[in-house]
Amino acid sequence: MKNLDPSFNEKCYALLQKIPQGKVTTYKKIAKALNTKAYRAVGNAMAKNDQLMVIPCHRVIKSNGEIGNYRLGVTQKKNLLEKEGLVIKNNRVEHLSEVIYRFEN
DNA sequence: GGCGTGACCCCAT
């Protein structure tokens, strides 16, 4: 089976826009929601995202609870997350299970 | 059409 029109990136972006403020998700969950194991590709999609104002890619963290990376730098990412009410300590999100967002899946 | 890259993940030590 091949990928059709909406490139992988587009699908990722669509999912990201579903994430409410104050909630976060992981690269793996996104891939899972797309029925694939391309966690790597998900990260790539984020890296190529220019619409930082439209696509909340800062709400995507690693599965192990670490912040991960960000186009504008990890510091900026942490700042944004804290602003949304998350508790971050040593590059890690606390109470992860309470702020994690599941794509209704 | 093949190869390297990357905002990752998992397991073993």
Next chain:
DNA sequence: TATGGGGCCACGC
């Protein structure tokens, strides 16, 4: 708990 090594997939050249 921390570190290292291998595997995974889509994208661009």
